[in-house]
Amino acid sequence: MAEEYWRWKEYNWHSPDIDWKQAESVTAGVDVGSVSSQAVIMTDGQLFAYSNMRTGSDSPDSARNAMNWAMEETGMTLEDVQYVVGTGYGRVNVxxxxxxxxxxxxxxxxxxxxxxPGVRTVLDMGGQDCKAIHCDxxxxxxxxxxxxxxxxGTGRGMEVFADLLSVSIEEVGDMSFDVEEEPEPVSSTCVVFAKSEATSLLREGWPKSKVLAAYCSAMAHxxxxxxxxIGVEKDFAITGGIAKNSGVVKRLEQEIGFEALKPKHDTQIAGALGGALFAKALLEKERKK
Amino acid sequence: MLANYGYKDGSGEYFITVDTEKCNGCGDCVEACPAKVLEVIEDQYDPIEGDMIASVTDAHRKKIKYSCGPGKPVSNRPPLPCMAACAQDAITHSW
Known part of the structure; x- marks a missing residue:
């Protein structure tokens, strides 16, 4: 089988320091996106466990898989989670x-x-869409x-390019800076047209890095x-898979004129994390009644 | 909150914006729209409070340009029916 350059690493994690059995609230957020699914489990508002994997063709299955993987080796079962919020494209199918x-x-x-709390502008570059958000x-x-x-301007587009150029998706960003001077961005914003354009550029003899540079800057623009x-107010943060692609992030920062905050956690889990936080708030609201 | 519903494509920007601070969920705009673009639902972006507000239906979000086309004001035309109906001035559009 041909190598799958677009495939990124799936993984799970849980905190070794937290004993979830002592926690008053155990809540979770499951983000079933168009390309990837994440599950985040929080105990008393602290990050306890998460997983990140590709979404399959079946939303309920993807949600279950992500959740089970996040709970792996923690001894936790679905019954122990008091409130689960579903989010993302498949949110009604969790x-x-x-x-x-x-x-x-x-x-x-x-x-x-x-x-x-200093974050005012959030840009989420997801698998199949892109959201600009202001928050208080x-x-x-x-x-x-x-x-x-x-x-x-989405992850799916980047996957298409990784595949076209046979460059691992994780190396796309760094490789795009391996150029003597920045080329003109590809003229089309549509992924399908941009791919045709990139193919002609390759036939003209452009190196892969230059084609990637042209695509990354078109995407950033x-x-x-x-x-x-909606305007960009400081502090500015990027979430979603493309936040890991320096080729787009750095070019976007240049256009905006200042830098985005450096991520402390995996940027792909932001949606599920927010879901788990909402779950906690809703659980508390329920308990008060 | 300013909720922008719609999209931007090669031909322009097509957004209906609802200012949720001003919207009181009365539903006058829903009645006024001949294309049934709007509905009054629980605020999806603030699930804790969950106020009732006007929003653009999922079915219309990706085709606003065409849904609102017949009411599109070019010079000296009246405002969109939803805007005219809104006593709170909560609705604006981008084209």
Missing amino acids: PFAKRPITEIACHARGANWMYG ERGKVTNFLMNDKCAA RVFTLLER
Whole structure:
């Protein structure tokens, strides 16, 4: 079988220091996205465990797999989790979730926890869409914009390019800087057209790194025009898989004129993390009644 | 919160913006829209409070340009029916 250059690493993690049995609240967020699914488990508002894997063709299965993988080796079962929030494209298809919450609210809340209350602008570059969000110091959404009409500026587009150029998706960003001078961005923002354009550039003899540079800068610009509409206020944070792609992030930072906050956690779990935080708040609200 | 529903494509920016601070969930805009673009639902972006607010239905979010086309104001045309109906001035659009 041909090598799958687009495939990124799936993994799970849990904190060895937390004894979840002592916790008053055990809540979870499951983010079933278009490309990847994450589950995050929190105990008393602390990050306890998470997993990150590809979404399969079946949303309920993907949700169950992600959740089971996050709970692996922790001794926890689904019954021990008191409140589960589903989010992402497949949010209504998480069978064990008490309620679905839109990923826009979850990403803002997750970024607020991950990066601190100073975050005002969150850019989520996901698998199949791109969201620009403004939030207040509590992580509450104050303004948002979502582009899910096309795949330009998303992880799926980057996967297509990794595959076309036979470059591992994790190396795309760094390789795109391996150029003598920055080429003109590819002219089309559409992934399908950009791929055709890139193919012609390769036939003209462009090295892979130069083609990647041209694509990354087109992607950064595309996302920037989206951000421009709501404005970029400091602090600025990026979530989602593309936050790990330096080729897009650095070019975007240049356009904006300042840097994004450096991630302390995996940027892909922000949505599920926000879901787990909402789950905690909703659980407390329920208990008060 | 300013909720922007719609998209941007090669031909322009098509967004309906609802200011949820101003919207009181009365539903006058829902009645006024001939294309049934709007609905009053629980605020999806603030699930803790969960106020009732006007929002663009999922079915119309990716085709606003066409849904709102017949009411598109070019010089000296009246505002969109939803905007005209809203006593709180909570609705704006980007084109």
